[in-house]
Amino acid sequence: MSTVESVCNLMNNYARWSIRLVKGKGNAVWDEAGKQYLDFTSGIAVASLGHVPDAVANALHEQVDTLWHCSNLFEIPIQEKLAAKLADLSGLDGVFFCNSGAEANEAAIKIARRYAQKVKQTDRYEVITFDQSFHGRTLATLTATGQAKVKEGFAPLPEGFITVPYNDSEALKAAITDKTCAIMLELVQGEGGVHPAEQAWVNEIRELCDAHDLVLIVDEVQTGIGRTGTWFAFQQYGIKPDVVSLAKALGSGFPVGAIMAVGKVAEAFAPGSHGSTFGGNPLAMAAGLATVTEIEEQGYLQKVNQLHDVLVGELKQLQSLYADKVIDVRGLGLLLGLELSVPVADILTYMREKGVILLQAGPQVIRMLPSFVTTEAEIKQVIALLKEAIEQTA
Numbered sequence: 001m002s003t004v005e006s007v008c009n010l011m012n013n014y015a016r017w018s019i020r021l022v023k024g025k026g027n028a029v030w031d032e033a034g035k036q037y038l039d040f041t042s043g044i045a046v047a048s049l050g051h052v053p054d055a056v057a058n059a060l061h062e063q064v065d066t067l068w069h070c071s072n073l074f075e076i077p078i079q080e081k082l083a084a085k086l087a088d089l090s091g092l093d094g095v096f097f098c099n100s101g102a103e104a105n106e107a108a109i110k111i112a113r114r115y116a117q118k119v120k121q122t123d124r125y126e127v128i129t130f131d132q133s134f135h136g137r138t139l140a141t142l143t144a145t146g147q148a149k150v151k152e153g154f155a156p157l158p159e160g161f162i163t164v165p166y167n168d169s170e171a172l173k174a175a176i177t178d179k180t181c182a183i184m185l186e187l188v189q190g191e192g193g194v195h196p197a198e199q200a201w202v203n204e205i206r207e208l209c210d211a212h213d214l215v216l217i218v219d220e221v222q223t224g225i226g227r228t229g230t231w232f233a234f235q236q237y238g239i240k241p242d243v244v245s246l247a248k249a250l251g252s253g254f255p256v257g258a259i260m261a262v263g264k265v266a267e268a269f270a271p272g273s274h275g276s277t278f279g280g281n282p283l284a285m286a287a288g289l290a291t292v293t294e295i296e297e298q299g300y301l302q303k304v305n306q307l308h309d310v311l312v313g314e315l316k317q318l319q320s321l322y323a324d325k326v327i328d329v330r331g332l333g334l335l336l337g338l339e340l341s342v343p344v345a346d347i348l349t350y351m352r353e354k355g356v357i358l359l360q361a362g363p364q365v366i367r368m369l370p371s372f373v374t375t376e377a378e379i380k381q382v383i384a385l386l387k388e389a390i391e392q393t394a
């Protein structure tokens with residue numbers, strides 16, 4: 001009982017793997033003993049350019065010697081620069097910076113309500129969300145989340161959230177009332193099992209939002225910044241949301257969150273209506289700007305699409321090889337799910353022991369989020385090990 005390792009003062013809110021990571025570079029991470037792992041999750045959709053990418057590390061080093069913090073009472077040039085870049089890439093107008101995905105979604109909910117109440121002068125407040133969605137861990141965002149397990153023990157929850165089945169038009173239409181102010185969704189449900197939204201349903205949501213003057217919020221915390229092969233998943237669906245939330249990959253691992261909104265909604269955030277001490281911090285902005293610039297200059301979107309084709313091709317072969325065990329391959333870009341007919345926990349443990357880190361999205365789905373700098377050789381390595389794992393465990 002006297003070793004440091006045996007005493008842990010961290011709260012027990014994560015079911016952690018017993019791997020102690022201390023270093024990362026590219027797709028590799030190393031534990032304390034020097035064992036190397038291939039991170040096929042990009043730190044859960046965060047390290048899209050690999051761990052410690054040079055371009056972002058250099059920008060951070062430079063910013064560390066320049067200015068760390070600056071209150072949002074000042075005009076912050078580097079914040080304006082990243083906002084202009086995001087507006088340009090998305091076609092949306094106003095940007096607000098915060099520090100995480102939950103905070104971004106919290107801001108999205110607030111701006112939708114404030115638009116309804118202050119700009120449109122209505123008493124609307126209800127937000128419609130979807131089963132199996134994931135929007136974060138703050139009180140409002142866990143209430144918005146369509147999974148009972150994240151809500152246990154946190155009552156009373158904030159009012160004004162209604163959750164209906166995903167990809168179901170009738171349920172959605174029935175849920176819209178004269179109190180509805182927004183519809184909020186992920187275009188690919190990440191945590192909830194890697195489920196892409198159906199195109200026709202998404203078109204219908206846009207039409208419903210137009211017809212009822214509802215704010216369409218797309219949660220791109222996981223799908224944004226190139227993960228699905230376009231800058232934002234909404235661009236593949238050919239719709240324009242009113243509000244988009246971002247976080248995970250935006251800072252390559254440095255905490256940055258953001259919402260982007262179309263002009264009329266963006267105006268709802270007047271001085272004093274919302275804020276954050278650290279949001280838009282110069283260090284975070286340096287990381288964000290370097291990340292976005294690097295994706296643009298290195299042509300990574302094209303790379304994501306190429307890697308998608310290779311990886312999906314391999315996974316489909318796996319499916320035909322083990323047709324009784326592998327029942328679906330789905331997802332967009334490099335946000336992919338492999339659904340099995342059996343629980344996947346043992347497969348993931350086997351893979352970790354062999355040095356490959358993968359994720360689950362529900363009990364029977366393996367979630368893969370490889371970085372944009374993944375090589376075909378690494379894909380082949382993962383597939384070969386997956387074959388072994390399926391044969392040995394499933």
Ligand SMILES: *Cc1c(COP(=O)(O)O)cnc(C)c1O
Pocket residue numbers: 099100101102103105134135136137186190191219220221222223247248
């Ligand atoms: C991860 C995630 C969040 C929460 O982000 P945090 O930074 O953990 O607060 C919200 N929405 C989606 C879709 C996510 O994947």
